[in-house]
Amino acid sequence: MNLLEKFSTLEATHDELLATGTNPTDVVVEQALSPTESIIGGRRTIMAGTNNYLGLTFDQTCIAAGQQALAESGTGTTGSRMANGNYASHAQLEQELADFYDYPYAMIFSTGYAANIGTMAALVGSGDAIMLDGDAHASLFDGGKLSGAAVYRFKHNDAESLDKRLNRLGDQASRTLVVVEGLYSILGDRAPLKELAEVTRAHAACLFVDEAHSLGVLGEHGRGRIEETGVEADFVVGTFSKSLGSTGGFCVSPHKALTLFRYASRPYMFTASPCPSVIATTRAALAQLRARPELRERLWRNANKLYDGLSQLGFQLGPEPSPVVAVRMDSRERALTMWQLLLDDGIYINLILPPAAPDGSSLLRCSVSAAHTDAQIDQIIEAFRCLPRATQ
Amino acid sequence: MSNKIPAIVTELTGLLIAQLPHPSEVAPETDLISDLALESVQIMEFIVEVEDHYEIAISLEALAETRTLEQIAQLVSNILDNR
Numbered sequence: 001m002n003l004l005e006k007f008s009t010l011e012a013t014h015d016e017l018l019a020t021g022t023n024p025t026d027v028v029v030e031q032a033l034s035p036t037e038s039i040i041g042g043r044r045t046i047m048a049g050t051n052n053y054l055g056l057t058f059d060q061t062c063i064a065a066g067q068q069a070l071a072e073s074g075t076g077t078t079g080s081r082m083a084n085g086n087y088a089s090h091a092q093l094e095q096e097l098a099d100f101y102d103y104p105y106a107m108i109f110s111t112g113y114a115a116n117i118g119t120m121a122a123l124v125g126s127g128d129a130i131m132l133d134g135d136a137h138a139s140l141f142d143g144g145k146l147s148g149a150a151v152y153r154f155k156h157n158d159a160e161s162l163d164k165r166l167n168r169l170g171d172q173a174s175r176t177l178v179v180v181e182g183l184y185s186i187l188g189d190r191a192p193l194k195e196l197a198e199v200t201r202a203h204a205a206c207l208f209v210d211e212a213h214s215l216g217v218l219g220e221h222g223r224g225r226i227e228e229t230g231v232e233a234d235f236v237v238g239t240f241s242k243s244l245g246s247t248g249g250f251c252v253s254p255h256k257a258l259t260l261f262r263y264a265s266r267p268y269m270f271t272a273s274p275c276p277s278v279i280a281t282t283r284a285a286l287a288q289l290r291a292r293p294e295l296r297e298r299l300w301r302n303a304n305k306l307y308d309g310l311s312q313l314g315f316q317l318g319p320e321p322s323p324v325v326a327v328r329m330d331s332r333e334r335a336l337t338m339w340q341l342l343l344d345d346g347i348y349i350n351l352i353l354p355p356a357a358p359d360g361s362s363l364l365r366c367s368v369s370a371a372h373t374d375a376q377i378d379q380i381i382e383a384f385r386c387l388p389r390a391t392q
Numbered sequence: 393m394s395n396k397i398p399a400i401v402t403e404l405t406g407l408l409i410a411q412l413p414h415p416s417e418v419a420p421e422t423d424l425i426s427d428l429a430l431e432s433v434q435i436m437e438f439i440v441e442v443e444d445h446y447e448i449a450i451s452l453e454a455l456a457e458t459r460t461l462e463q464i465a466q467l468v469s470n471i472l473d474n475r
Contacts, residue, residue: 129451134436141452150451155440168449355431 020333022340024351034058035245035371040348046376048366049350051185053323054216054288054295055371057245062284069280077273081262085273093283097250100286101223101236105258108250108279110271112212112239115249117143118267119237120177120208124149129169129176131162131205135186135358140179140210146267149177156184156358159195166203173203180207182214182225186357186365188324190218193229206234216243216289217323222296240278244285248274299323299370302377306368309381326352327364327384335362338387345383396472400465407441408461420462439464446472 017023031039035055038047056062069089079085090108098106109115120143124130128149132140135156144151152169155161166173178200180191193209200207209231211224215238219227222243226233234255240248251258262268274282289295300323307321318326329335332353339351342364352363366380401420408418416428424430430438442464443450448471458464 134440144452150453152449152451153436153440161440161444164444164447165449168443168447355433358433359437360431360433 017336020336022336024336024339027343027348032057035369036373036376038348040343043346045343045346045348046372046379047348048368048372048376048380049348050369051213051242051367052245052369052371053213053243053299053367054245054285055369056243056285056288056295058371059245059285059288061288062245062281065284066277066281069276073276075277076275079272080269081273082269087273087276087279089276089279089283090273093279093286094250096283096286097252100221100290101252103236103252103254105254105256106250106252107258107261107268108248108274109268110248110274112237112241112247112249113139113142114267114271115237115239115251116140116210117146118265119235119251119261120144120179121146121148121267122261122265123147123206123208123235124175124177127175129172131165131176131178133157133180133191135184136179136181137185137210137212140181144179157189157192157196159192159199162196163199163202166199166205173205176203176205178205178207180209182209182211183218183322183324184358185213185324186352186363187318187326188213188322189319190214190225190228190322193225193231197229197231197233207231208235208237209233211236211238212242213324215239216296217299222289222293240282240285243289244282246278246282246285248278248282295370299368302370302372303368305374305377306366306380309377310384313381313385315384323368325366325368327366329362329364332362335364339364341387342383345386347380347383396469397462397465400468401461403445404442404461404465404468407445408438411438411441418461420465421460423459424461425459442468448472448475 027040029038029040035052035057036047038045077085094106094108098104109118116139124147126148130144130149130151132151132153133156134153152165154165169176180196183190197207209226214224216222218225226236235251235253237251240246303323304321306325310327311317316328335351342349350365352365354360357363405418424435439450446468454467458467
């Protein structure tokens with residue numbers, strides 16, 4: 001087999017998708033009009049699949065901060081943090097994140113993906129183990145692979161399953177990183193973090209929590225699932241590309257060892273540092289997140305309204321209301337058709353096909369923003385109401 | 393091949409059939425991906441059941457080398473022998 005032959009299966013799947021007349025991976029946003037509206041296919045479309053939880057992408061304070069940084073510091077750093085790309089604003093953002101989480105140490109990365117793989121690969125290695133929640137994001141699996149540690153899975157959100165597996169590792173359990181998410185990105189369900197943390201501590205393992213979808217969403221101050229459950233994790237990782245409306249990622253920790261990751265994390269060392277304008281908008285967005293708890297209140301009002309509305313229509317949804325509202329479809333074909341009908345009706349959501357969904361099912365995934373108006377949420381519900389019902 | 397393998401294959405077959413979304417014929421050389429068209433998440437769920445059945449831990453990298461029930465049985469047998 002030559003190097004390119006392995007793509008034939010992928011090509012066949014891609015062709016099959018194109019033959020349906022629907023390609024959800026190739027949607028072009030011709031113009032973003034606001035946090036909740038874009039022009040797609042020449043028409044005004046409500047964006048209900050963007051993870052723009054606090055709706056800060058068009059916040060005037062954030063835009064002004066980014067524009068000022070562009071004018072004052074230029075378009076990019078052209079280097080890594082280890083070389084010429086270490087700007088004062090990077091360190092200021094790290095200090096602000098440490099302060100926000102009330103953890104002593106913080107480190108930023110160029111993407112959320114890099115934060116996950118960079119933290120995991122620096123922390124564990126050959127001879128160590130990683131215990132991953134079964135529904136964990138692909139970046140966490142990739143982090144495990146990059147680390148060289150033995151990677152095991154436990155049943156999703158199941159502390160007993162974790163306990164059994166850590167028991168089976170014997171002495172290696174104390175050299176194990178337990179990796180979970182605060183809020184799961186596909187079904188919108190929360191981790192039973194208190195129980196998982198207790199099991200982790202009982203085995204003297206380390207707890208790593210990815211708060212990508214829970215920063216700004218959960219907890220009294222928006223610090224995520226750790227705040228909501230009162231758990232102190234060993235490493236908390238997150239992204240700037242959802243609630244903070246920019247790009248980048250971070251890790252905060254009570255452990256001083258995090259400061260040494262700067263010399264051990266290849267995804268941190270061997271890439272250009274984030275652009276000054278990105279750092280500036282992220283800092284402004286973090287300040288907004290902290291100063292405006294009403295954004296979180298509005299987000300949850302919208303999330304509950306959409307979840308209740310779709311539930312009343314009889315759709316089978318994720319296990320609990322959250323800003324991620326997943327609608328189960330009974331087949332891949334139906335999911336594709338319904339996704340296209342919604343787009344044609346001016347509603348953009350995410351299409352999740354096997355194997356991306358946790359249980360191999362097909363889903364229409366909505367994500368709600370604080371910036372959605374009541375009328376927009378009503379319009380999304382109405383579009384779902386108009387979908388042809390499945391034949392039983 | 394260890395003489396334990398056929399017995400493990402029989403047990404694995406039972407575990408797998410209980411989990412299949414639709415009835416299928418399963419043989420030791422059945423390829424979980426190409427013959428049964430299982431998605432990676434379904435294979436992972438099957439492996440979690442296998443781990444609990446034998447009270448072992450199977451790492452993802454060890455699993456990456458297996459595609460058939462017979463190969464998984466060999467892996468299980470190796471882990472049990474090294475315990």
